[in-house]
Amino acid sequence: MKGIRKVALATMLATLAVSGTALAADGKVTIMVGGATKIIYLPARLTEQLGYFKDEGLDVEIQSQPAGVDAENELLAGAVQGVVGFYDHTIDLQSKGKEVQAVVVFGQVPGEAEMVATKAAGQIKSMADVKGKTLGVTGLGSSTNFLTQYLAFRAGVQPSQYTVLPVGADNSFIAAIHQGRIDAGMTTEPTISQLLKTGEAQVLVDMRTAEGTTQALGGLYPASSLYMQRNWVDSHKDQVQKLARAFVKTLHFIKTHTADEIAQKMPRDYYGNNRELYVKALGASLPMFTADGRMPAGGPETVLKVLASFDPTVKGRHIELSRTYTNAFVDQAK
Numbered sequence: 001m002k003g004i005r006k007v008a009l010a011t012m013l014a015t016l017a018v019s020g021t022a023l024a025a026d027g028k029v030t031i032m033v034g035g036a037t038k039i040i041y042l043p044a045r046l047t048e049q050l051g052y053f054k055d056e057g058l059d060v061e062i063q064s065q066p067a068g069v070d071a072e073n074e075l076l077a078g079a080v081q082g083v084v085g086f087y088d089h090t091i092d093l094q095s096k097g098k099e100v101q102a103v104v105v106f107g108q109v110p111g112e113a114e115m116v117a118t119k120a121a122g123q124i125k126s127m128a129d130v131k132g133k134t135l136g137v138t139g140l141g142s143s144t145n146f147l148t149q150y151l152a153f154r155a156g157v158q159p160s161q162y163t164v165l166p167v168g169a170d171n172s173f174i175a176a177i178h179q180g181r182i183d184a185g186m187t188t189e190p191t192i193s194q195l196l197k198t199g200e201a202q203v204l205v206d207m208r209t210a211e212g213t214t215q216a217l218g219g220l221y222p223a224s225s226l227y228m229q230r231n232w233v234d235s236h237k238d239q240v241q242k243l244a245r246a247f248v249k250t251l252h253f254i255k256t257h258t259a260d261e262i263a264q265k266m267p268r269d270y271y272g273n274n275r276e277l278y279v280k281a282l283g284a285s286l287p288m289f290t291a292d293g294r295m296p297a298g299g300p301e302t303v304l305k306v307l308a309s310f311d312p313t314v315k316g317r318h319i320e321l322s323r324t325y326t327n328a329f330v331d332q333a334k
Contacts, residue, residue, distance in 0.1 A: 027058075027059050027239075028059045028060075028061065029058060029059065029060050029061070029081045029082065029239060029243065030060075030061045030063060030079075030080040030081055030082075031044065031060060031061070031062055031063070031080060031081065031082040031083065031084055031226070032063045032064070032065055032070075032071040032074045032075065032079075032080040032082070032083050032084070032085075033045075033062060033063065033064045033065070033071065033083075033084040033085070034064075034065055034070070034071040034072075034083070034084065034085040034086070034138070034142070035064060035065070035138070035169045035170070035188075036062060036063075036064035037064075037170060037190075037269075037270050038169060038170075038188045038189070038191075039111065039188060039189040039190060039281060039282055039285045040106075040107055040110070040111035040112070040188050040189070040223065040224045040285070040288070041084050041085075041106075041224055042106075042254070042262075042266075042282075042285075042289075043084070043106045043224075043247055043250045043251060043254070043289070044062055044084040045062060045266065045267070045270070046250050046253070046254070046262065046265060046266065047246050047247055047249075047250040048060065048062055049265045049266060049267070050249075050250060050253060050265060052246035052247075052249050052250055053243075053246050055246070056242035056243075056245055056246050057242065058239065058242050058243065058246065060243075063080065070139060071083045071084075071085050072085060072089050072093070072141075075100070075227075075228070075229060076093075076098060076229075081228060081232055081236075082226055082227065082228045082243070083226070083227055083228070084106075084224065084225070084226055085143070085224070085225070085227065086110070086143035086146075086223050086224060086225070087102045087105065087222045087223060087224075087225045087227065087295075087299075087300075087303060087324070087325065088143055088146055088221075088223075088303050088306070088307060089143070089227065090102055090227055090324040090325065091300075091303055091304055091307055091314060091319055091321070091324055092146075092307060092311065092313065092314060094319055094320070094323065094324060095311070095313045095314045095317045095319060096313055098229075099229065099230040099231065099323065100227050100228065100229055100230065100324070101227060101228060101229075101230045101233055101323065101324060101325060101326055102222075102225040102226065102227040102295070102324065102325040102326075103225075103226055103227065103228060103233060103240055103243070103244060103325075103326055103329050103330075104225060104226040104243070104244050104247045104248070104293040104329070104330055105222050105224075105225045105290055105293055105294060105295050105296070105299075105325070105330075106223075106224040106225055106226075106247070106251065106289055106290060106293070107222065107223040107224035107225070107288045107289060107290070108210065108220050108221075108222055108223075108288060108289075108290050108296045108299065109207055109208065109209065109210055109212075109213040109220060109221055109223060109288050110143070110147060110207040110208075110213060110221055110223045111188055111189065111207070111208050111223060111224065111285055111288045112144065112147065112186050112187065112188050112207050112208070112223075113186070113187065113188075113192050113203050113204070113205060113206045113207060113208060114127070114148070114151060114184055114185070114186050114203075114204040114205040115177070115184060115185055115186070115187060115192065115195055115201040115202065115203060115204065116183065116184040116201060116202055116203075116204040117177050117180070117182070117183055117184060117200065117201050118199060118200055118201055118202055119180065120133070120183040120184065121202050123183075124183060124184055124204065126155060126204070127151045127152050127154070127155035127157065127204070127205065128155040128156060128157060130152055130155075130157055130161075130162045130183070130184065131157055131161045131162060132161070132162065133162050133163070133183040133184065134162070134163040134164075134165050134181065134182050134183050135148055135152075135162055135163065135164055135165065135182060135183065135184050135185055135186075136164075136165050136166075136167040136173060136176050136177075136181075136182035136184070136185025136186070136187075137164055137165070137166055137167070137185065137186055138166065138167070138168055138169050138173075138186075138187075139166045139168070140164065140166050142166075143223070144185075144186040144187070145164060145166075146306070146307060146311070147186060147207070147217075147306070148164065148185075148186050149164075149310045149311075150217070150306045150307075150309060150310055151205055151216065153309055153310045154309075159310070165181065165182055165185075167181065167182060167185065169187060169188070169191065170191055173185060173187045173191055174191060174194060174195060174200070177195060177200050177201050178200060184204060189208070189281040189282070189284065189285050190271070190277060190278050190281035190282075192208075192281070193277055193280060193281040193284070194274075194277065197277060207221070208284065208285060208288060209287065209288070210287070217302060217306055218302060218305065219298055219299070219301070219302035219305075220296045220298060220299050220302060221299065221302050221303055221306070222295055222296055222299035222300070222303065223288075225325075226243065226247060228240070230323070233326075240329055241329050241332060241333070243329075244293065244329035244330050244332070244333045245332075245333040247293055247330075247333075248292060248293045248330055248333040248334070249333075251289060251290060251291060251292065251293055252291070252292075254286060254289050255286075255289070255291050258283075259279045259280075259282040259283035259286060260279050262282060262286075263275065263278055263279050263282060292330060292334065293327075293330035293333070294327050294330055294331070295325045295327055300321040300324060300325065301321070304319055304321060
């Protein structure tokens with residue numbers, strides 16, 4: 001009998017060990033960010049820095065890819081559980097039969113600007129002047145690519161009349177401007193402020209504010225968000241709720257602290273030797289963030305209108321917008 005008990009005990013302990021390992025593996029959440037140092041994606045790293053993931057008992061790993069489309073591919077491949085990227089990917093993916101859902105919305109506007117190289121500014125006064133020009137985007141299929149195509153389309157310029165060149169973000173974007181490989185391109189803060197400071201580029205279309213975005217796109221354009229595959233959300237509601245709670249706390253922190261106070265929480269490599277420029281860029285960007293993570297009213301309709309105007313996979317297709325986002329988790333987080 002003792003022998004039987006020992007075997008039973010050993011079997012039970014082995015089962016518990018395997019279960020514990022499975023729970024540990026299941027408990028880790030990997031989130032890919034489409035350029036972690038971009039201010040539009042500030043909540044991802046800031047939440048980690050503030051310790052809010054740990055407060056929720058979450059084991060979260062933040063990874064970074066230079067372009068949102070690369071992060072999207074990692075999500076679809078199952079390599080990561082979530083992406084901090086632009087909401088418009090959820091609509092584009094639904095048109096391709098992929099069910100992806102935004103569970104927390106960080107930005108009510110893109111927080112981006114079409115920058116024209118100072119050397120080309122005399123020829124490019126508006127998006128109507130980009131015929132025959134080379135326009136930089138972070139990656140093909142990225143949100144910068146989507147918005148570039150729409151701005152050109154709205155100005156009466158067809159995709160065949162200009163060249164799109166993927167140049168990444170941050171220093172690689174600046175290098176593309178400096179080397180003359182692109183005449184104009186879409187980027188975010190703090191890259192915008194860096195280019196303005198050196199005088200190498202000027203703002204052509206500004207979508208860092210609600211006013212500028214409405215003028216350029218016809219309404220608010222919900223952008224940076226945490227999106228995940230719907231089947232993962234449905235099967236991991238407890239973890240998604242904890243993520244939503246952590247991010248909503250961060251959004252509240254952003255709304256109740258100055259740019260300088262927020263910068264103090266960020267890793268030094270985010271601003272390098274130019275902390276003053278980073279704080280200035282951050283201060284100009286703070287209004288873009290939502291206060292509670294909710295999808296802004298009318299936002300999904302604006303995004304669909306933009307994509308349907310030029311994206312052949314979306315144009316003419318029925319898109320169920322209610323399946324591309326949910327406010328349920330952020331509402332519960334309150």
